[in-house]
Amino acid sequence: MSVASAPDDAVQASTGPANVGPRLTGPALTGLALARGEVERAAHLRADADWLKAAWSDPATRVIVVEHGQAHCELTDQHAELAFIAPAEAPDGVRFLLGAEGGGRAYFGVAGPLPEQPGPGVRPAYLREAGPLLSDRDAGLLTHAVALANWHETFAHCPRCGSPTDPVASGHARKCPVDGSEHFPRVDPAMIVLVTDPADRALLARNAQWPERRVSVLAGFVEAGESAEQAVAREVAEETGITVGAVTYLGSQPWPMPQSLMLGFRATATNTDIHVDDDEIAEANWYSRDELAAAIAAGIIRLPPPVSIAHRIIETWYGAELPGSW
């Protein structure tokens, strides 16, 4: 899978005669809501005990607390900001260094109980809700913090011997005190793919677990010993009976709910007869751009929300913004 070759391929794939949208240049998917960030992760400081101690003693250091996937945010319909606290106000819990601004202000996360008295307009929010409304800096910090907090909450024991493990590397790894083994945050890769047919119609499906009218592009976890592009071909065939030819990588977005990394693709179908796997997929259909717009306008289908890479992939094919309303 060559990331470097994606932009040109993506342009080729998305400029059919019916595409009236902007011409794609550069990486096909940029500015994904949860794939942003401004603060250097500063991995070289994670083992620097003196620097870490000084940073935690500095009242200018900013801390974000995460409890069960939620953090305090100042939130309106249009805008969100992380409600940081100073280290002295932080609760007990696993602490992790999120980064430092050019060697200056440090940012930490703590997995622990949310402080009881946030400021006015501040309330707990999930990444899914606040992520798209946060600045690049805050979106990156919260995505990083939620991913680490989820991991520490779930993977606190050694997979070799079952002993409780200790956080090390400023919360970016855990170490077993019995056998010395080191363990790193677990990320589950999943592929998500927009399949188009020779008429440049898009294949959208409804998962059997979803309410009526919800549709999206096909997605599935990459299995052990499988490449992401092999997973694309397998999942599309299993779920819809469609075989794919060319597969193009578009970009990726962390989705730490609780621990996925979504790898986005386009793929071209070599057949058009859909046979859904009734276990996972309730229905699947081809949509032209006009048919998709009409189905949304008539309330027949609903697309996933803009925070998702699925929404953005559908928009790159459609060529304009679309409402998402899950």
Ligand SMILES: [Zn+2]
């Ligand atoms: Zn162990």
